[in-house]
Amino acid sequence: MPTTAADVPEHLLSDFDLYDLSICDPEDTMQERVRELAQIAPVVYCTPHGGHWFVTRYDVVNEILHSPEVFSNYPSGLLDAPPSMMLPLNSDPPEHTAYRNVLQPLFSPTRTKALQGEIRRHVTELIDGFIEKGECDFVADFAHQLPTRVFLWLMDLPREDAPLFSDLAQKAFFGKPGGTEEESNAVRVDVAQQLGAYFARVIDERRGRSLGPDSDVASIVINTPLQLDGQERPLADEELQSMLLLTLVAGLHTTQPQLAWALMYLARYRDERQRLIDDPSLLPNAVEELLRLEASAFPVRRVKHEIEIGGVTMREEDRLLLALCSANRDPSRFEDPDTMSIDRKHVAHLSFGGGRHRCIGSHIAREQLRITLEECHRRLPDYELTQPAVCHPSQARSVLSMPIRFTPGPRSGVRERAHDTTPEGARA
Numbered sequence: 001m002p003t004t005a006a007d008v009p010e011h012l013l014s015d016f017d018l019y020d021l022s023i024c025d026p027e028d029t030m031q032e033r034v035r036e037l038a039q040i041a042p043v044v045y046c047t048p049h050g051g052h053w054f055v056t057r058y059d060v061v062n063e064i065l066h067s068p069e070v071f072s073n074y075p076s077g078l079l080d081a082p083p084s085m086m087l088p089l090n091s092d093p094p095e096h097t098a099y100r101n102v103l104q105p106l107f108s109p110t111r112t113k114a115l116q117g118e119i120r121r122h123v124t125e126l127i128d129g130f131i132e133k134g135e136c137d138f139v140a141d142f143a144h145q146l147p148t149r150v151f152l153w154l155m156d157l158p159r160e161d162a163p164l165f166s167d168l169a170q171k172a173f174f175g176k177p178g179g180t181e182e183e184s185n186a187v188r189v190d191v192a193q194q195l196g197a198y199f200a201r202v203i204d205e206r207r208g209r210s211l212g213p214d215s216d217v218a219s220i221v222i223n224t225p226l227q228l229d230g231q232e233r234p235l236a237d238e239e240l241q242s243m244l245l246l247t248l249v250a251g252l253h254t255t256q257p258q259l260a261w262a263l264m265y266l267a268r269y270r271d272e273r274q275r276l277i278d279d280p281s282l283l284p285n286a287v288e289e290l291l292r293l294e295a296s297a298f299p300v301r302r303v304k305h306e307i308e309i310g311g312v313t314m315r316e317e318d319r320l321l322l323a324l325c326s327a328n329r330d331p332s333r334f335e336d337p338d339t340m341s342i343d344r345k346h347v348a349h350l351s352f353g354g355g356r357h358r359c360i361g362s363h364i365a366r367e368q369l370r371i372t373l374e375e376c377h378r379r380l381p382d383y384e385l386t387q388p389a390v391c392h393p394s395q396a397r398s399v400l401s402m403p404i405r406f407t408p409g410p411r412s413g414v415r416e417r418a419h420d421t422t423p424e425g426a427r428a
């Protein structure tokens with residue numbers, strides 16, 4: 001029998017609900033609420049959604065991430081939504097290892113480096129879309145669009161499909177805003193069907209394609225055999241659909257808020273921003289610090305067999321949420337954890353998770369963040385928020401809107417190129 005609230009000492013019980021809209025009010029009190037829970041204990045028990053453990057401290061979160069023999073990734077959702085396959089995310093070894101081996105080489109640091117020029121081209125085009133106005137909604141006009149464009153480019157899918165993907169990915173996460181859980185689930189099922197049908201067509205068209213050094217990610221995945229239990233077989237359509245779907249959803253709903261938060265913190269920490277404007281070589285470390293300060297994902301695990309961890313006994317079939325955003329601000333791990341410091345050394349944050357399921361897209365995400373900041377600092381260096389960002393809570397916490405203003409500038413052209421000191425110099 002899994003743990004119920006009746007089995008848990010009262011001081012460890014909380015009614016914290018990750019899906020409660022009030023925790024992401026205009027002041028975004030999510031971190032505050034999570035800090036209160038972390039101050040109680042490394043692990044507390046939250047009663048909403050059928051009850052689940054909530055893990056807040058760095059060492060415990062890290063241990064769980066590295067213990068797939070005790071903590072399963074299936075199902076990977078907290079809500080009682082129909083469990084859908086999101087491969088490799090909600091599989092366990094040995095299947096997980098086999099699926100991951102297909103995807104991982106496609107997202108290596110070397111392949112990602114080759115993407116820098118393409119990412120910069122999209123960043124430049126998106127900034128061109130609003131730079132003359134001196135204001136924009138940084139989420140709608142930029143942060144929501146960049147990861148979709150990068151996904152489409154990686155998969156060699158038509159750019160015109162960007163609005164379709166943005167819309168469907170949005171619905172996949174938020175269901176029907178303001179609707180009941182049932183209504184939201186119906187929306188999610190519909191989205192899964194639509195995306196499934198889209199990817200089914202792509203799989204059909206590209207199966208059997210001969211591969212070369214310039215092949216797109218989708219064609220490579222579709223035509224790479226799965227090696228499992230000493231045997232090799234083609235990936236089934238259903239498996240492929242779920243792998244392509246995950247790559248879309250995992251890349252969008254995480255990168256989008258991280259881009260917005262990066263600008264939000266640098267608008268607040270002006271001295272740090274000025275240092276980055278003066279010396280862009282500080283950006284890679286700053287990106288790690290920005291990722292540490294706000295982690296969008298709350299991975300879920302299911303307990304395979306009883307275990308004592310973080311001062312509590314978890315039973316078979318218990319579910320737990322890993323609060324990466326809290327682990328990243330654990331004072332026993334990070335000095336002065338709520339403060340942004342681009343000089344912080346060894347920022348070993350957990351925003352990309354850890355262990356076997358560690359984010360495959362981390363290198364691409366980092367490049368999107370670094371290049372975005374570099375270009376924003378070059379072209380709209382005095383950006384400031386005109387209203388607080390509107391955040392949205394969920395297992396992939398997001399930012400829905402973030403209006404900014406800045407001194408208007410010209411669309412990209414001679415002036416920008418003259419100042420281009422980027423190492424890759426791959427601007428289109």
Ligand code: HEM
Binds near residue numbers: 076246258296299361
């Ligand atoms: C800043 C942006 C991103 C953040 C914060 C992030 C975060 C994460 C986290 C925490 C996990 C682990 C989940 C778990 O342990 O259950 C994960 C897994 C994953 N991410 Fe990301 N992600 C980001 C961007 C991306 C991008 C751009 C892609 C693809 C293009 C991507 C693809 C994946 C995939 C496929 C997995 C599943 C890996 C597995 O199960 O082995 N992510 N991500």
